[in-house]
Amino acid sequence: MTVRITILCENSVGPLSGTLGEHGFSALIEPSGGDPLLFDTGQGLTLLHNARRMNKDLSLVKRVVISHGHYDHAGGLKPLLLECGAKQILAHPAVFQSRYRVKDTGECYPISIPASREELQALGATFDISKDFRAIAPGIFLTGEVPRVTDFETGDQGLYCDCAGQEPDITPDDQSLVVESDSGLVLVLGCCHAGVVNTVQHVATMTGRRDIYAVIGGTHLGFCSQEQLGKSIVELRKLGLKKLAASHCTGFAASARLSREMPKEFQTAQVGYSLEV
Ligand SMILES: [Fe+2]
Numbered sequence: 252m253t254v255r256i257t258i259l260c261e262n263s264v265g266p267l268s269g270t271l272g273e274h275g276f277s278a279l280i281e282p283s284g285g286d287p288l289l290f291d292t293g294q295g296l297t298l299l300h301n302a303r304r305m306n307k308d309l310s311l312v313k314r315v316v317i318s319h320g321h322y323d324h325a326g327g328l329k330p331l332l333l334e335c336g337a338k339q340i341l342a343h344p345a346v347f348q349s350r351y352r353v354k355d356t357g358e359c360y361p362i363s364i365p366a367s368r369e370e371l372q373a374l375g376a377t378f379d380i381s382k383d384f385r386a387i388a389p390g391i392f393l394t395g396e397v398p399r400v401t402d403f404e405t406g407d408q409g410l411y412c413d414c415a416g417q418e419p420d421i422t423p424d425d426q427s428l429v430v431e432s433d434s435g436l437v438l439v440l441g442c443c444h445a446g447v448v449n450t451v452q453h454v455a456t457m458t459g460r461r462d463i464y465a466v467i468g469g470t471h472l473g474f475c476s477q478e479q480l481g482k483s484i485v486e487l488r489k490l491g492l493k494k495l496a497a498s499h500c501t502g503f504a505a506s507a508r509l510s511r512e513m514p515k516e517f518q519t520a521q522v523g524y525s526l527e528v
Pocket residue numbers: 275276321323324441442469499500
């Protein structure tokens with residue numbers, strides 16, 4: 252199967268003029284001979300605008316995967332439903348969990364999905380909820396909940412289920428997309444709170460395959476220590492990836508190091524980036 256993956260929302264824009272950036276992520280998956288699938292929706296500030304600018308008709312998309320229930324991945328659901336009609340939403344049971352970022356100063360910012368399940372259903376959303384690894388289309392899989400097995404991927408500090416910072420949120424709903432292409436597996440990550448190496452390990456366990464051709468999306472490597480980043484790079488190199496198209500929560504500093512240490516593989520997947528495999 253060949254597939255085209257196009258970044259619709261991301262923190263920064265590429266050379267395609269007239270597109271806009273926002274802190275968020277969304278990718279359109281267009282398999283040859285199959286239905287298009289939307290993976291995440293950004294915050295909702297740029298999805299419809301950028302899709303129009305790229306001549307992508309989101310009314311043709313019937314199914315939307317939400318990688319996890321953060322505003323910068325699921326905030327676009329409401330404007331999408333309002334403008335482009337009913338959609339089936341594939342997500343994890345914890346996707347509507349209340350979430351906050353609590354800073355060391357005690358400042359608290361809500362980061363949950365900014366619309367309730369009922370509100371989205373009233374706009375035509377139907378939910379297909381599961382925490383399992385599953386096939387969702389020919390050659391396309393969702394990882395479901397990713398076991399945290401490595402000892403160095405410690406997760407994000409500062410994420411809580413309450414504003415008082417009492418109950419840490421490990422974002423159990425974080426999941427990624429797996430596409431079987433003719434060149435090997437392509438992993439599309441949202442934020443990858445579960446850890447990119449944990450995610451690769453889970454995919455290998457569930458599919459029996461480690462021939463990963465490309466990893467695209469938010470790696471969350473911008474939120475970890477240099478030591479953790481170094482260990483992740485060692486593991487990524489072992490995979491023999493051809494492309495590491497990092498986005499979103501990878502951030503500038505981690506991207507610079509990835510570019511230096513994996514110069515052949517590293518690319519930035521900004522708005523307008525497209526991969527055809
Ligand atoms: Fe994110």
